[in-house]
Amino acid sequence: MPPLAPPFLQPGQRVALVSTARKITSAEVAFAQQTLADWGLEVVVGESIGAASHQFAGDDDLRRRDFQRQLDDPSIRAIFCARGGYGTARLVDTLDFSRFAEAPKWVAGFSDITVLNCHLLRLGYQSIHGVMPVLFGQEGGAAAVASLHAALVGEPATYTAPAHALNRPGTATGELVGGNLSLLHTITGTSSQADFTGRILFLEDLDEYLYHIDRMLLHLHRSGQLAGLAGLVVGHFSQMRDNAVPFGQDAYQIIDYYAQRYTFPVGYSFPVGHEADNQALVVGRPAKLVVDATGSQLHQ
CATH class of the missing domain: 3.50.30.60 (LD-carboxypeptidase A C-terminal domain-like)
Known part of the structure; x- marks a missing residue:
C-alpha cells in the first residue's frame, strides 16, 4: 500500500513544538510559535524546549518522553521538530508508534530529522522534510515557511x-x-x-x-x-x-x-x-x- 498521508491541518487544531536533537531555548522558537498561532493553530510547547543536557535538548529519556507524549496525544495534529543537530537516531528505537497509528499526524523537520522521515516512511506514513522552527525568521526564508504551510494544508507544489x-x-x-x-x-x-x-x-x-x-x-x-x-x-x-x-x-x-x-x-x-x-x-x-x-x- 502507498504511504498514508495524515489529515491535513485545519485552523483551531493543536500542534506541538519539540526538540529531538540539539538544545534550543524558548526565545529561539518564539517567532515560530507566533507564526503558527497566526496560521490559526494552538501551539503546545514540549518539555524538551528549554531543556539542556550538554548539547542535547535534555537527556535521551526526556527527549524521548516528550516526543512520545506528542505522538500519543490524539489532539496533537502535527509535531514540529524545532531544530536539528544530532540526537534523533538515539531515540528512534525506543519510540512506540502504536497510538500514532490510531490517529496519524504530520511530523515535520529536516537535517537530523531525516531519521524520523525515513522511519515513518518505512512504517507506511508520509511526513514533511521542511524548514524547522529555529529558522522560521531567518532572512530570505519566508518562501520556505510558506511552502511548509502549503504542505501541511494539502496544497500541491x-x-x-x-x-x-x-x-x-x-x-x-x-x-x-x-x-x-x-x-x-x-x-x-x-x-x-x-x-x-x-x-x-x-x-x-x-x-x-x-x-x-x-x-x-x-x-x-x-x-x-x-x-x-x-x-x-x-x-x-x-x-x-x-x-x-x-x-x-x-x-x-x-x-x-x-x-x-x-x-x-x-x-x-x-x-x-x-x-x-x-x-x-x-x-x-x-x-x-x-x-x-x-x-x-x-x-x-
Missing part, C-alpha cells in the same frame, strides 16, 4: 531548478524519499532505513568534508541503494570542507561520479537543504521529476 551542466534529462515518477545524506548513511542497515526502489531520492548536506561525501555515496552505491532509483533530486550541499590536499571534485561532481553508473534522470540545484530557500517536500508522496534543457521541475 511545483519546484524548479535552473539548467545545470551535470543534469541528466528524463522524466521519473515515484514516491519521494531522502533527506540529509549523512543521516541516510547513518541509518543504513537499521530499522529506519527506507527502501529507495522505484522512488525519487533527494539529497542535501551541510558542513562535511568532500571525501566524506564520496565515502557516503560509495556506501549507498555498494549497498545497492542507488540501483533501483526512479530519479535523483540534488539540493543544497552547503559549507563543504576540503583537506590541505584537495579532493579534486566538488559535491555535485562527486554525486555525478556515482550517478553516471545508472540511467535515471538527475536534477541539480533544487531549493532543498541548509539554505534559506528550503522548500518543503512531502516524504512518501508521489511526485514527478522532469529534467530537460530548460532545467528541472519537481511536481508533488
Whole structure:
C-alpha cells in the first residue's frame, strides 16, 4: 500500500513544538510559535524546549518522553521538530508508534530529522522534510515557511531548478524519499532505513568534508541503494570542507561520479537543504521529476 498521508491541518487544531536533537531555548522558537498561532493553530510547547543536557535538548529519556507524549496525544495534529543537530537516531528505537497509528499526524523537520522521515516512511506514513522552527525568521526564508504551510494544508507544489551542466534529462515518477545524506548513511542497515526502489531520492548536506561525501555515496552505491532509483533530486550541499590536499571534485561532481553508473534522470540545484530557500517536500508522496534543457521541475 502507498504511504498514508495524515489529515491535513485545519485552523483551531493543536500542534506541538519539540526538540529531538540539539538544545534550543524558548526565545529561539518564539517567532515560530507566533507564526503558527497566526496560521490559526494552538501551539503546545514540549518539555524538551528549554531543556539542556550538554548539547542535547535534555537527556535521551526526556527527549524521548516528550516526543512520545506528542505522538500519543490524539489532539496533537502535527509535531514540529524545532531544530536539528544530532540526537534523533538515539531515540528512534525506543519510540512506540502504536497510538500514532490510531490517529496519524504530520511530523515535520529536516537535517537530523531525516531519521524520523525515513522511519515513518518505512512504517507506511508520509511526513514533511521542511524548514524547522529555529529558522522560521531567518532572512530570505519566508518562501520556505510558506511552502511548509502549503504542505501541511494539502496544497500541491511545483519546484524548479535552473539548467545545470551535470543534469541528466528524463522524466521519473515515484514516491519521494531522502533527506540529509549523512543521516541516510547513518541509518543504513537499521530499522529506519527506507527502501529507495522505484522512488525519487533527494539529497542535501551541510558542513562535511568532500571525501566524506564520496565515502557516503560509495556506501549507498555498494549497498545497492542507488540501483533501483526512479530519479535523483540534488539540493543544497552547503559549507563543504576540503583537506590541505584537495579532493579534486566538488559535491555535485562527486554525486555525478556515482550517478553516471545508472540511467535515471538527475536534477541539480533544487531549493532543498541548509539554505534559506528550503522548500518543503512531502516524504512518501508521489511526485514527478522532469529534467530537460530548460532545467528541472519537481511536481508533488
